[in-house]
Amino acid sequence: MITLYDYELSGNCYKLRLLMGMLGVEWKTVPVDFYPGREHKSDWFLKINPLGQLPVIDDDGLILRDAQAILVYLASKYDASGTWYPRDNPALLGEISQWLAFADGITGTASAARLHDALFYDFDVEAARAGAHRLFRILDEHLWFGEQEGRNWICSAAQPTIADIACFPYIMLSEEGGIPRQDYPAIRRWCDRLKRIKGFAVMSGVFPAGPAKAA
Amino acid sequence: MTETRCKDQVILDLWHPLAALSEVPAGVVVGTILLEERLSLACDGTGKVAVWRSRRDLPVDGPVDISAVAGTLPVKLAYGYVWTSLGNPPADIFPIPEYAEADRRKLNAATFGVNVSAPRAIENFLDMGHFPYVHTDILGAEPHTEVKEYDVEISVDRDEILATRCRFFQPMASTTSDGGADVDYIYRVPHPYCSVLYKSSPMDETRLDVIAVFLQPVDQEHVRAHMLLCVLDEDNEDKVIKRFQQTIFGQDKPILENQFPKRLPLDPRAETPIRADKSAIAYRRWLSQKGVTYGVIPAAT
Numbered sequence: 230m231i232t233l234y235d236y237e238l239s240g241n242c243y244k245l246r247l248l249m250g251m252l253g254v255e256w257k258t259v260p261v262d263f264y265p266g267r268e269h270k271s272d273w274f275l276k277i278n279p280l281g282q283l284p285v286i287d288d289d290g291l292i293l294r295d296a297q298a299i300l301v302y303l304a305s306k307y308d309a310s311g312t313w314y315p316r317d318n319p320a321l322l323g324e325i326s327q328w329l330a331f332a333d334g335i336t337g338t339a340s341a342a343r344l345h346d347a348l349f350y351d352f353d354v355e356a357a358r359a360g361a362h363r364l365f366r367i368l369d370e371h372l373w374f375g376e377q378e379g380r381n382w383i384c385s386a387a388q389p390t391i392a393d394i395a396c397f398p399y400i401m402l403s404e405e406g407g408i409p410r411q412d413y414p415a416i417r418r419w420c421d422r423l424k425r426i427k428g429f430a431v432m433s434g435v436f437p438a439g440p441a442k443a444a
Numbered sequence: 445m446t447e448t449r450c451k452d453q454v455i456l457d458l459w460h461p462l463a464a465l466s467e468v469p470a471g472v473v474v475g476t477i478l479l480e481e482r483l484s485l486a487c488d489g490t491g492k493v494a495v496w497r498s499r500r501d502l503p504v505d506g507p508v509d510i511s512a513v514a515g516t517l518p519v520k521l522a523y524g525y526v527w528t529s530l531g532n533p534p535a536d537i538f539p540i541p542e543y544a545e546a547d548r549r550k551l552n553a554a555t556f557g558v559n560v561s562a563p564r565a566i567e568n569f570l571d572m573g574h575f576p577y578v579h580t581d582i583l584g585a586e587p588h589t590e591v592k593e594y595d596v597e598i599s600v601d602r603d604e605i606l607a608t609r610c611r612f613f614q615p616m617a618s619t620t621s622d623g624g625a626d627v628d629y630i631y632r633v634p635h636p637y638c639s640v641l642y643k644s645s646p647m648d649e650t651r652l653d654v655i656a657v658f659l660q661p662v663d664q665e666h667v668r669a670h671m672l673l674c675v676l677d678e679d680n681e682d683k684v685i686k687r688f689q690q691t692i693f694g695q696d697k698p699i700l701e702n703q704f705p706k707r708l709p710l711d712p713r714a715e716t717p718i719r720a721d722k723s724a725i726a727y728r729r730w731l732s733q734k735g736v737t738y739g740v741i742p743a744a745t
Contacts, residue, residue: 434694
């Protein structure tokens, strides 16, 4: 069984809980006291991940770090439908990788602002917020043009991919870093679509979507 | 007397929490903000603590010998936290007798920065009506949404608000729960920015778990929320107990940060309460009677 080294309030850990829930994969949790205990910098944890970062999984002895890398692994191994990470579609894989990197940019900005405001990290919060707004504007336009073409998800596929999962958490949690989303209507509609995927689960700070309006 | 940015003498004269002592490294300056003033604190590792107005010769993260710091502020250690005051504080901090019981687990669940006024956060802490909707399947669940009649009094001799006979169905009241149960609650508000709640312990039906929230007002619309757990739990690691409480607080956070107006209106006509808000009504009246103006919108006179 998969073991997830997890902190409840981490958006990067939530990415994995989300995908495993949607794939119907079972896992067990090892809680890591990221805050206030800084257990991710403890000796025992640094042996598992020398970078001292969450999340990490252990799948029958295979230890992997980095939320985006783990999404690739989980979808490749456990998604029987092959839609979350379609290994036979090079163009789509390229697109997915592009947006996985974009998700890392969201972590570096929106998540950093949240860590500053809630957990007192010593970051330049104005730069983090400005960086997040720049990325949100780009994603909002991308999603808006996609909607005009009948595309519901970040990548050019009929189904959601791990790129959607990777971008979702720190966008949803952005207000905790003082980054409102009212100027990004296409992002808000995309978030609601993602919340209606079967197997969706919340985390603290993320609420379920209301019932969809009849078309 | 140093000029303070906060002009509310009631609030200036209170003891305010700054940090969990267990999280303050020995001999190193820690910076924080209280009532818009930059403060520094440090401990020496033997239980001595000093708090002072931040100054350039003692930079944050730098070394310090606290016995050599002049011009310190009043300081108290209580319930695992460092407290100070910018005014003339009372001799004692409000009592929590259960804290002295040796078999309890005493932890700072976390200190979180929250974009909310302290009084709005206290009101949310007192509210049971949101349990099924915000803490779904933990502290409440539909269809068990009714807040049953409870009692509220303002205790004159103790100068605190007491809400008793509170009862709510909770699917998972604590880390030691093994299923849903009707849980008894008592709430105290012994300090304008602090509240203590007592709830049935799944471990021992004759005793109550204690959870307190101590709010450090950074300014009128921002707090550092310190969460004390003082609970009966023989089974779970500290981090599991903390995680449970952090999960709950993380669910409250967006609700708190979206309150409008951010300061708590004390005019009884400003917001329409329902019967379940009895304790909040008493809290607002108590703040008004005390003459609190910081973090609130005072009633028109």
